[in-house]
Amino acid sequence: MIVQEHFDMGGRDFVRTYSDAGRYVVRDGVSYSEACDPAEFGRQYTEGEPIPAEERMDEIEAKAEAFDILMGVSE
Amino acid sequence: MAVDKLVDSAHLDADLSSVANAIRAKSGGSASLAFPAGFVSEIQAIPTGGGYTADDFFDPALPDVDITINAQITSSNKNRWIYWCAYRTGLKSVTLSNAEYLPQYFFNNSALTDLVAPEVTFADASSLYITKLKYIVLPKLAGCGRYALSPGNTLVGADLGGIPDSGFGQNAFSYCSNMDVLILRAAAVWRLDNINAFSNTPFASGKAGGTLYVPQTLISEYQAATNWSTILGYANNSIQAIEGSIYETQYADGTPIPTT
Numbered sequence: 001m002i003v004q005e006h007f008d009m010g011g012r013d014f015v016r017t018y019s020d021a022g023r024y025v026v027r028d029g030v031s032y033s034e035a036c037d038p039a040e041f042g043r044q045y046t047e048g049e050p051i052p053a054e055e056r057m058d059e060i061e062a063k064a065e066a067f068d069i070l071m072g073v074s075e
Numbered sequence: 076m077a078v079d080k081l082v083d084s085a086h087l088d089a090d091l092s093s094v095a096n097a098i099r100a101k102s103g104g105s106a107s108l109a110f111p112a113g114f115v116s117e118i119q120a121i122p123t124g125g126g127y128t129a130d131d132f133f134d135p136a137l138p139d140v141d142i143t144i145n146a147q148i149t150s151s152n153k154n155r156w157i158y159w160c161a162y163r164t165g166l167k168s169v170t171l172s173n174a175e176y177l178p179q180y181f182f183n184n185s186a187l188t189d190l191v192a193p194e195v196t197f198a199d200a201s202s203l204y205i206t207k208l209k210y211i212v213l214p215k216l217a218g219c220g221r222y223a224l225s226p227g228n229t230l231v232g233a234d235l236g237g238i239p240d241s242g243f244g245q246n247a248f249s250y251c252s253n254m255d256v257l258i259l260r261a262a263a264v265w266r267l268d269n270i271n272a273f274s275n276t277p278f279a280s281g282k283a284g285g286t287l288y289v290p291q292t293l294i295s296e297y298q299a300a301t302n303w304s305t306i307l308g309y310a311n312n313s314i315q316a317i318e319g320s321i322y323e324t325q326y327a328d329g330t331p332i333p334t335t
Binding site for chain 1: 245266267268269270271280299301302304305308309310
């Protein structure tokens, strides 16, 4: 299903939209593995095709990215 | 020994001298050659080839070299070219004169510093990952795979001219910690699959900031586009028109844009 999470950046509200089923999210016929938009845009996405396995972040990469975020190395 | 022919010895000597002279011309030798053993050994001592052999090419420590690859590399034959120049620590400058497709891992972990690839329309995953490129200038690029355009901290600018098709894959420029100029020349907005394309670059949140150059008429479209709207929403990033900038007449690497 589609998941939308709000996050603040410099006092501005943004929305991260992704599928928890490993699928693309689609708007106006264009697919994204993850979509980030200013909240005021109010954008809605639908679930699309499955993201190919080689495009999906594997567990090690996900943990590495999480570590970077926690250590303030990455966003 | 039985004799079966009568030979004109003077004529034979002249012929043998002619052959010996031809051999010495190739070998660089000057000594008299005894027939046949001397002829044989002198020929065997002649160096082969006029340049790099196939064995040289597969030597990862190939000395500093500028090479041109004329093979037609396409999406149909890409699989035979995977890793082709990967891990070549002596590689410097490469021209892909006839490649439409940059296969997966093609230059991965090589010492590539300069790339001329005027016909490439798609750069597959990790094709330029971990190289020494300072600039990526691909006048016909229309899309790329994951980590395709991420040489690392040597990259300072990228200049892409193709009409976007598949767009930017995930982590396209990730870890290019000094890339603060991106020029997208097409009259259409590039699809940005995920903001992680700019992770650990100056364009990322909280970083020093980068500048995106696009055609004047697309500035507002990029500011509204999915994922671009977020990237351009970071305080230190900016978007500017190519027109009126130095990039109107030169590529990111400073070379003049041909006028037709």
